[in-house]
Amino acid sequence: MKRADDLKIGERAVIKDVDNSHPSSHRILEIGFTPGQEIELLNCSAFNDPLAFAIRGTIIAIRKKEAHCIHV
Amino acid sequence: MYSRINNKDKKAPLITLVGPPNSGKTTLYNYLSGKKSKTVNYPGSTVNYSVSKILSKHEINADILDSPGIISLIPTSPDERVSVDTLYKHPKYGHPDIVIVTVDASQLSRHLYLVKQMMESNFNLIVVVTMIDILKRNGKDIDIIKLSAILGCCVVKFDGRNADGIKHLLEKTRDKIVAIQKEEIILPVAKFQIDRDKLLLSYKQIEEIEEEVIIDNNNRRNGQLDISSINDNLVVLNNRRAFVKPDARTLKLDKVFLHKYWGLAIFFIAMSVVFTAIFWIAQPFMDWINTGFENLSSFTGELLGENLFSDLVSGGLIPGLGSVLVFLPQILILFFILELLEDSGYLARGAMLVDKPLSKIGLNGRSFVPMLSGFACAIPATMAARTIANKKERFLTIFILPLMSCSARIPVYALLVAFLTPKDKPYLGGIFFTLIYLFSIVSSLIIAAIANKFRDRIVKEKEDSSFIIELPAYRKPKVWINTKHAYKNAIQYVKKAGPVILILSLVLWVLTTFPNFDPSIPDADKLSAEEVSSAKNSERLAGSYAAMMGRFIEPVMKPMGMDWRIGVSLVATFAAREVFVSSLALIFKVTDDDEDTHNSLLTAMKEAKFEDTGQKLFTASTIIGLVVFFVFAMQCLSTTAIARKETGGWKIPILQIVVFTALAYAFTVVVVNGLKAVGVS
Ligand SMILES: Nc1nc2c(ncn2[C@@H]2O[C@H](COP(=O)(O)OP(=O)(O)O)[C@@H](O)[C@H]2O)c(=O)[nH]1
Ligand SMILES: [Mg+2]
Numbered sequence: 125m126k127r128a129d130d131l132k133i134g135e136r137a138v139i140k141d142v143d144n145s146h147p148s149s150h151r152i153l154e155i156g157f158t159p160g161q162e163i164e165l166l167n168c169s170a171f172n173d174p175l176a177f178a179i180r181g182t183i184i185a186i187r188k189k190e191a192h193c194i195h196v
Numbered sequence: 197m198y199s200r201i202n203n204k205d206k207k208a209p210l211i212t213l214v215g216p217p218n219s220g221k222t223t224l225y226n227y228l229s230g231k232k233s234k235t236v237n238y239p240g241s242t243v244n245y246s247v248s249k250i251l252s253k254h255e256i257n258a259d260i261l262d263s264p265g266i267i268s269l270i271p272t273s274p275d276e277r278v279s280v281d282t283l284y285k286h287p288k289y290g291h292p293d294i295v296i297v298t299v300d301a302s303q304l305s306r307h308l309y310l311v312k313q314m315m316e317s318n319f320n321l322i323v324v325v326t327m328i329d330i331l332k333r334n335g336k337d338i339d340i341i342k343l344s345a346i347l348g349c350c351v352v353k354f355d356g357r358n359a360d361g362i363k364h365l366l367e368k369t370r371d372k373i374v375a376i377q378k379e380e381i382i383l384p385v386a387k388f389q390i391d392r393d394k395l396l397l398s399y400k401q402i403e404e405i406e407e408e409v410i411i412d413n414n415n416r417r418n419g420q421l422d423i424s425s426i427n428d429n430l431v432v433l434n435n436r437r438a439f440v441k442p443d444a445r446t447l448k449l450d451k452v453f454l455h456k457y458w459g460l461a462i463f464f465i466a467m468s469v470v471f472t473a474i475f476w477i478a479q480p481f482m483d484w485i486n487t488g489f490e491n492l493s494s495f496t497g498e499l500l501g502e503n504l505f506s507d508l509v510s511g512g513l514i515p516g517l518g519s520v521l522v523f524l525p526q527i528l529i530l531f532f533i534l535e536l537l538e539d540s541g542y543l544a545r546g547a548m549l550v551d552k553p554l555s556k557i558g559l560n561g562r563s564f565v566p567m568l569s570g571f572a573c574a575i576p577a578t579m580a581a582r583t584i585a586n587k588k589e590r591f592l593t594i595f596i597l598p599l600m601s602c603s604a605r606i607p608v609y610a611l612l613v614a615f616l617t618p619k620d621k622p623y624l625g626g627i628f629f630t631l632i633y634l635f636s637i638v639s640s641l642i643i644a645a646i647a648n649k650f651r652d653r654i655v656k657e658k659e660d661s662s663f664i665i666e667l668p669a670y671r672k673p674k675v676w677i678n679t680k681h682a683y684k685n686a687i688q689y690v691k692k693a694g695p696v697i698l699i700l701s702l703v704l705w706v707l708t709t710f711p712n713f714d715p716s717i718p719d720a721d722k723l724s725a726e727e728v729s730s731a732k733n734s735e736r737l738a739g740s741y742a743a744m745m746g747r748f749i750e751p752v753m754k755p756m757g758m759d760w761r762i763g764v765s766l767v768a769t770f771a772a773r774e775v776f777v778s779s780l781a782l783i784f785k786v787t788d789d790d791e792d793t794h795n796s797l798l799t800a801m802k803e804a805k806f807e808d809t810g811q812k813l814f815t816a817s818t819i820i821g822l823v824v825f826f827v828f829a830m831q832c833l834s835t836t837a838i839a840r841k842e843t844g845g846w847k848i849p850i851l852q853i854v855v856f857t858a859l860a861y862a863f864t865v866v867v868v869n870g871l872k873a874v875g876v877s
Binding site: 136148150152154162163164169172174176182184185 | 302395451454457553659662663665667668
């Protein structure tokens with residue numbers, strides 16, 4: 125199953141689900157990463173982590189670990 | 197019936213401003229509030245509430261409160277908790293009568309999430325929609341009346357660039373204030389809770405609202421339907437939301453600033469420029485202030501003659517005042533740069549860039565802003581650590597903040613570097629300074645890495661570390677407003693730190709002057725007046741309380757290659773570092789000749805000798821030792837106080853004092869003796 129941290133830069137995908145078990149999952153949902161929402165991976169930092177996503181008209185940077193719990 | 201809860205003495209109504217980060221709260225607050233804001237939020241971000249009376253010209257008698265950004269009523273970090281707590285009950289101002297929520301029109305779906313929670317919790321709301329200009333730039337518009345009808349609450353437009361719409365907002369506010377005088381107050385639901393299903397449902401409803409109120413003019417170009425955007429909208433039917441592109445200019449700039457390799461290079465260059473700028477720009481101003489106060493001191497000294505009062509003014513009060521003001525330029529410049537970086541939208545990106553390396557040593561990308569502020573002053577920096585959700589990371593950040601080279605150290609380093617710098621090679625001074633900064637940054641990171649090994653013993657809570665940050669759209673910084681803010685912050689800072697330092701200087705003056713303030717000099721008649729005065733000065737000091745204390749700690753100073761006089765100055769610095777220079781000047785009794793005092797203090801230091809052996813007291817090795825001491829030692833009572841407050845206990849501040857002072861002492865002993873062993877004088 126593909127997850128948000130598998131995306132390539134410039135690639136868009138629709139969120140299918142967010143892992144319930146991840147401790148930050150509630151925050152991730154709250155900030156707008158909800159199922160059905162389309163996101164695009166914009167940038168990643170020099171250390172490949174964190175990743176910056178375009179979502180709902182803004183840009184949000186999250187760690188790889190957090191992106192990993194977003195199924196696309 | 198009129199029933200105000202907890203406010204029997206009919207205080208002015210309280211209006212609280214809340215909203216997601218970067219939605220325009222502080223901008224609105226600045227338009228509404230009077231000049232006298234009670235709390236100053238240092239640059240970087242809003243991490244504390246500020247309260248002010250609404251500007252009298254707006255004709256509303258109410259307090260307005262600005263708060264840190266929140267995205268929901270369930271806080272995850274202490275700065276968010278400040279906001280949520282003030283919404284329910286502020287310890288001093290009570291419960292807000294009206295809550296103004298700011299909402300960014302270009303991010304309606306995300307920002308309405310908070311509005312929805314607040315409506316469900318029965319807050320008395322006014323929704324303020326900002327950034328409509330940005331929405332319009334993207335070829336869209338918003339139907340405020342419809343939004344108001346759907347939400348069933350008061351919604352107004354506001355343009356943060358020119359305060360358009362403020363009249364309407366004030367009208368609505370006045371109406372509400374009249375209304376609450378009549379109605380019975382419904383207290384908000386005390387605790388908001390939301391589970392996953394409700395959250396998702398909430399977002400669904402918000403998305404529907406967004407569909408209704410956002411007017412997309414892009415669909416119709418020149419009266420014709422644009423097929424491609426129709427396709428984009430069709431996806432909604434497939435249970436998929438249309439993708440809204442972020443600000444185009446921001447995307448372009450991020451291609452550079454967040455470029456995989458260039459991004460980091462730019463970051464390092466930017467940081468180097470910041471620090472060089474601070475040093476090179478601030479230095480001449482600091483020199484002026486120094487010289488100015490020294491001249492003033494010698495002038496008043498001559499004016500008032502030889503007496504105790506004259507000595508108090510010219511030897512205690514004026515140098516004390518000078519030592520407060522001398523680092524004003526540096527604080528000002530650093531605050532200004534921070535403000536500029538924050539306003540432009542770069543700080544959040546800086547935090548993202550360093551998150552990975554910092555998380556390796558137990559810190560967080562969000563430690564970046566506190567650490568950067570720490571170069572101005574550890575006090576606002578410690579408060580800025582509130583944005584770090586994870587307790588271990590927050591405590592570790594607060595722990596190492598005193599190691600950032602704060603501006604109080606600059607006058608000290610300036611003196612010490614001046615001592616080391618040969619007259620014919622002035623450029624070495626800048627290099628020495630840079631080396632000191634690099635040394636302090638590297639050692640603070642190493643200490644963080646080591647302290648990180650013990651973190652489980654200090655903080656028991658097991659929390660997951662996370663880094664979720666919004667990268668706001670790049671904005672052209674408003675230089676004038678930033679300058680004003682920086683100025684206001686710096687003044688506020690001096691007002692806070694000033695009295696402490698001034699009192700310390702006076703205490704120090706008392707300790708170095710009494711009890712033997714008028715010693716009798718044998719054979720005084722054979723000496724010139726000048727000789728008598730200088731002999732009296734040294735006798736007075738030798739018999740002073742400071743000398744008694746100094747001799748007591750002399751055994752501790754010996755291994756560092758220093759004597760009791762430096763010891764007294766160092767003891768004084770444990771209350772505040774910046775008194776070092778003035779206390780040295782006091783102790784080495786700079787007699788004012790034609791030369792300005794900075795030079796004569798240097799001369800006095802160069803001539804000072806150990807009282808027993810007659811060897812030179814200040815040598816290259818002791819000076820370098822002193823630099824090392826100041827890099828590590830925890831010498832600031834205000835930082836201790838704020839660290840206690842922010843960590844809610846004595847553990848961290850006591851650890852800071854013990855660990856950093858022990859390190860400072862040990863390293864100084866090693867460095868001084870090591871240098872001597874390899875032949876440095
Ligand atoms: N273009 C535009 N910018 C705005 C508007 N309102 C605020 N801003 C800018 O948005 C940025 C964030 O505003 P601020 O008040 O600090 O947001 P806060 O985090 O909610 O306190 C600042 O640079 C403001 O100048 C607006 O209506 N239009
Ligand atoms: Mg703010």
